[in-house]
Amino acid sequence: MINVYYFHRQPPVLICLSTNLREPDYLTSCSMIRKRKNNFIAWLARPFWGRGFGNQPDLVLLVVVGFLLFFGLLFLSSASSTLAFGKHHDTYFFVKQQLLHGILPGLLLFYIALRINYKVYEKLAYLFLIVSLILLLLVVFTNLGNQYGTATSWINLGGISFQPSEFVKLFFILFLADWLSKKGNRIKNFKTGTLPFVIILSIISVLIIKQPDIGTLIIIALIALAMFFASGAKWSHLAAIISVGLAGLLVLIKAAPYRLSRFTAWLNPDIDPRGIGWQIKQSLIAVGSGGWLGLGLGDSRQKSYLPMPANDSIFAIIAEEIGFIFTLCFLALFVILMMRGFYIIRNAPDNFAKLTALGITVWLSTQIFINIAGIIQLLPLTGVPLSFVSLGGSNLVVTLVSIGILANISRFTNQR
Numbered sequence: 201m202i203n204v205y206y207f208h209r210q211p212p213v214l215i216c217l218s219t220n221l222r223e224p225d226y227l228t229s230c231s232m233i234r235k236r237k238n239n240f241i242a243w244l245a246r247p248f249w250g251r252g253f254g255n256q257p258d259l260v261l262l263v264v265v266g267f268l269l270f271f272g273l274l275f276l277s278s279a280s281s282t283l284a285f286g287k288h289h290d291t292y293f294f295v296k297q298q299l300l301h302g303i304l305p306g307l308l309l310f311y312i313a314l315r316i317n318y319k320v321y322e323k324l325a326y327l328f329l330i331v332s333l334i335l336l337l338l339v340v341f342t343n344l345g346n347q348y349g350t351a352t353s354w355i356n357l358g359g360i361s362f363q364p365s366e367f368v369k370l371f372f373i374l375f376l377a378d379w380l381s382k383k384g385n386r387i388k389n390f391k392t393g394t395l396p397f398v399i400i401l402s403i404i405s406v407l408i409i410k411q412p413d414i415g416t417l418i419i420i421a422l423i424a425l426a427m428f429f430a431s432g433a434k435w436s437h438l439a440a441i442i443s444v445g446l447a448g449l450l451v452l453i454k455a456a457p458y459r460l461s462r463f464t465a466w467l468n469p470d471i472d473p474r475g476i477g478w479q480i481k482q483s484l485i486a487v488g489s490g491g492w493l494g495l496g497l498g499d500s501r502q503k504s505y506l507p508m509p510a511n512d513s514i515f516a517i518i519a520e521e522i523g524f525i526f527t528l529c530f531l532a533l534f535v536i537l538m539m540r541g542f543y544i545i546r547n548a549p550d551n552f553a554k555l556t557a558l559g560i561t562v563w564l565s566t567q568i569f570i571n572i573a574g575i576i577q578l579l580p581l582t583g584v585p586l587s588f589v590s591l592g593g594s595n596l597v598v599t600l601v602s603i604g605i606l607a608n609i610s611r612f613t614n615q616r
Contacts, residue, residue: 280295379400
């Protein structure tokens, strides 16, 4: 008995066919396998457009992402230089880390996601949910979970650390897109739509709360609610879920002293002048010091005082160094990215594609807004990274994969 592997192009799947081959046929079968491997390599090398693979992807989306990666690495180099030299005697240590653990693997996975027909993810929806639950359970209930700050939200496997909750965001979007798209009008019914939705969201939320990671919880909840609403849910059901969710969030804030201190320091930074209040004040000083044109790249003064200048607080360093005018130009890239996302949503070929694109767009929009709003004191600080810019491989890799999926959907927007 010899296994012969066949690569099916639409969708791209490797199929194993078991057959009885005579000995003289062995070399022929090996030749077939080599041919299929060559076909797979040819498939990877094919242009972004062509028969059976959709149209050309949204070039505006790809160009904007390219600019964001370039400027993100540039700003990270400036914001992290002092910290990198002080800790590792290498000014570009964190830039190298971002390249090796974020940009390079992220671009590879982005390309693969761009090449794979988005409908493949629809067939794997429940697998994504199971993987999400397993990852969160490993963080919460095993010794694999590592603490960073106040949250145990990292896993270390063989010397490689990653943040499962970042992957859960994308996996949960893909699962919900499939689940909601198949519900149809049943989503309006409480028993068949709202109740199971609440149960699924509650399970994910409880596991994230156990870490605890309130910033991620808020983002996932907003993504889920946006997708739930877009799928045709009743206003009354949505309002009830939001009301209960806000009440639960207030309970969580009051139950943990450090969360309560973050909230009170947001209202009055002088209450916690050496903790969260210090970070808020230094962020505002950095943003204000930039003026109209900034102090110049690499000339930030506040990066020596701000906690986590390369992570959560990096937007403050950007505003200080390039000033108000150029910061607006940089933010315009995010706005264009979101606009392309909503264009893809509006022209998506089916409900699964529409909901997937919506989930990804809402995710990136809320994450960017929450980070920047925390820096300028519009919202409490939550520890949410700035997409494409903040130091962190897990977030950047998953973000690039999601952009790859979004770009793949854009290849089919004109084929309805």
